[in-house]
């Protein structure tokens with residue numbers, strides 16, 4: 001993969017990955033052996049017809065390839081950049097058994113970029129049905145559901161509490177992984193289908209639940225934005241952030257451009273990030289770009305890191321130090337923080353997911369110097385709206401319990417994305433968003449409402 | 450873009466503005482707030498909803514730094530880029546009996562809306578307003594119209610009682626039974642004033658004002674320690690039981706960006722100075 005040199009890219013927020021050339025794409029696509037029973041499709045949560053799009057790439061028909069993808073996936077330029085292909089389509093590619101899988105994600109990204117530059121053609125929109133649907137939350141789940149419903153001719157009102165749409169795509173994932181002009185472009189595509197976007201509306205407050213339920217159908221796509229804290233001493237000291245706050249200050253509020261932009265952020269000299277997922281990698285790499293020496297503390301082993309492999313490599317290249325098998329015990333400092341005390345962990349037997357259970361080793365305390373600590377230890381569904389909807393069944397982690405169809409315990413209410421599944425991935429959010437929209441459409445067109 | 454219908458200085462460095470925001474006016478209740486962003490480069494800043502008339506809402510604020518100065522400088526034909534709300538839980542309006550509402554400084558902004566609702570719930574409402582000096586006293590007439598009884602105090606004695614609001618509150622609770630108290634003002638004022646009611650066990654609410662970003666429970670910037678637990682003021686509050694709030698941590702967290710805020714304000718003043 002072509003990417004910018006680490007010593008250049010740690011000074012800015014421009015995209016790291018430079019993508020593939022057209023020539024390389026064609027030659028990679030020609031390696032595809034066109035399996036009779038393609039396993040890659042099963043590895044894709046939205047079942048893109050991967051062999052068909054690759055065949056078009058092989059012929060140099062990039063636009064045709066992009067259109068093929070778009071039959072299943074409205075946001076290919078985003079998915080090509082952020083999907084964990086190595087555990088999805090590429091992991092089931094038969095070639096990966098003997099050598100290298102086809103770089104499906106890179107091909108997706110390239111054809112989507114080419115199509116975007118040419119100006120994509122809009123899908124046909126069905127006759128107006130006179131039905132009104134409210135979609136709450138404008139992340140990938142809400143955007144996908146809105147697009148699907150608008151194509152069927154329903155009037156969609158898409159509500160978003162922030163001043164910008166996009167959910168995590170806008171406020172969470174940094175621009176060096178997902179440039180914001182690409183996100184904005186793909187959002188505009190969805191809006192151009194006639195979806196009515198209302199930002200600055202916090203549903204449950206700006207619109208009460210009983211008002212929301214007056215729509216013919218409601219799709220809840222409010223995500224999993226509630227940050228969990230570590231629940232350790234010192235967590236309220238100045239300089240301790242949730243990853244959500246830290247990333248929002250940068251991605252949504254442009255604190256990296258302070259004071260041109262008004263929102264400040266504390267730029268640590270020594271930053272410690274706690275966690276091992278995509279969110280932790282993003283926080284660490286952002287802190288690095290603000291000029292900090294960054295250490296990432298993770299309680300299990302390197303091979304257990306849940307983040308995308310590419311992000312871990314990129315973080316290592318950018319000079320982020322990793323401390324594995326350690327967990328924070330308390331954050332030190334008086335007014336401002338001075339460090340974080342950790343304890344070493346030994347790895348016990350594997351759990352169901354194949355990851356070891358970490359157990360603290362007595363007497364193994366150590367301290368890492370820090371003036372900023374960022375916790376990226378998971379997040380749950382934002383409870384504010386969900387708990388106010390009477391009769392809506394919630395699961396243990398506060399997620400909306402749904403059937404595979406997106407149906408909830410209430411007849412006109414559907415749910416999709418992280419709000420239903422708990423924190424997951426962009427493509428799963430889109431997949432569930434699409435599925436919920438299909439169910440809504442069947443209901444509304446079936447006439448029973 | 451949301452139009453500013455009215456913008457005027459009502460006391461030294463204190464402005465009242467009316468914003469047309471039907472999506473907020475429809476469901477707003479006392480105790481709730483909005484978050485505004487003045488323009489594309491602006492910060493998200495929380496301000497209490499101080500009154501609602503039709504589809505417009507009133508906010509009253511003190512010019513302290515960059516955003517509040519910029520907001521005060523928007524002309525009456527101007528706009529603000531974004532306003533979201535109503536945010537936060539409404540104040541617990543109920544029948545208590547006699548209720549005292551103590552407003553300090555610009556915190557008085559929140560009191561008439563609250564007083565009116567408590568009055569409508571058939572409470573006897575006693576207002577106590579305190580300011581540093583007479584020139585900084587706001588909304589006195591509005592409160593006088595709503596409250597059954599109104600006490601005024603100034604730190605320098607330039608109007609009403611010479612001293613702090615907490616003394617007026619002490620006198621009140623020592624002369625008659627008071628069943629609930631709201632205290633709204635600067636954090637230090639709320640900390641000190643709420644001590645007056647602790648011993649008698651009078652239910653006392655304070656409205657906390659930590660630094661916020663989204664205001665919807667997604668970042669934790671606004672976390673406060675209440676009753677030993679972490680609470681997000683933007684969704685669990687901003688009203689909390691005064692006697693369980695860790696005010697010291699709140700005050701420390703409010704100072705987090707002090708130096709950067711000054712830098713931002715200086716840059717703004719310099720840019721304003723260059724304007725023709």
Ligand SMILES: Cc1cc2nc3c(=O)[nH]c(=O)nc-3n(C[C@H](O)[C@H](O)[C@H](O)COP(=O)(O)OP(=O)(O)OC[C@H]3O[C@@H](n4cnc5c(N)ncnc54)[C@H](O)[C@@H]3O)c2cc1C
Nearest residue numbers: 137139140141161167168203222223417418424425426429
């Ligand atoms: C930092 C970070 C990095 C990530 N990296 C990756 C990655 O590389 N690859 C990957 O596949 N996944 C990644 N993920 C996960 C992925 O982003 C999420 O799974 C996905 O965004 C979920 O989509 P969603 O539409 O369900 O919710 P979200 O994207 O969370 O959007 C929900 C939206 O709803 C709004 N909302 C919430 N409540 C209300 C309300 N009451 N009224 C109005 N609006 C409301 C929110 O403001 C938000 O905009 C990452 C997540 C984070 C936080």
Ligand SMILES: Cc1cc2nc3c(=O)[nH]c(=O)nc-3n(C[C@H](O)[C@H](O)[C@H](O)COP(=O)(O)OP(=O)(O)OC[C@H]3O[C@@H](n4cnc5c(N)ncnc54)[C@H](O)[C@@H]3O)c2cc1C
Nearest residue numbers: 495496497509510511514515516517658659660661703710
């Ligand atoms: C729920 C709530 C309601 C409020 N209601 C009012 C009101 O009705 N009238 C009023 O005058 N003030 C109110 N405030 C305080 C107001 O938000 C701050 O005065 C304002 O943010 C200052 O911005 P600035 O750029 O002018 O000043 P700055 O120089 O940036 O900051 C001055 C001080 O304001 C506080 N502050 C700064 N940024 C924020 C932020 N993003 N969120 C919260 N506080 C911040 C800090 O403690 C800081 O020390 C309220 C705060 C909260 C949390």
Ligand code: FES
Nearest residue numbers: 662664668669683
């Ligand atoms: S302001 Fe972000 S959680 Fe309260």
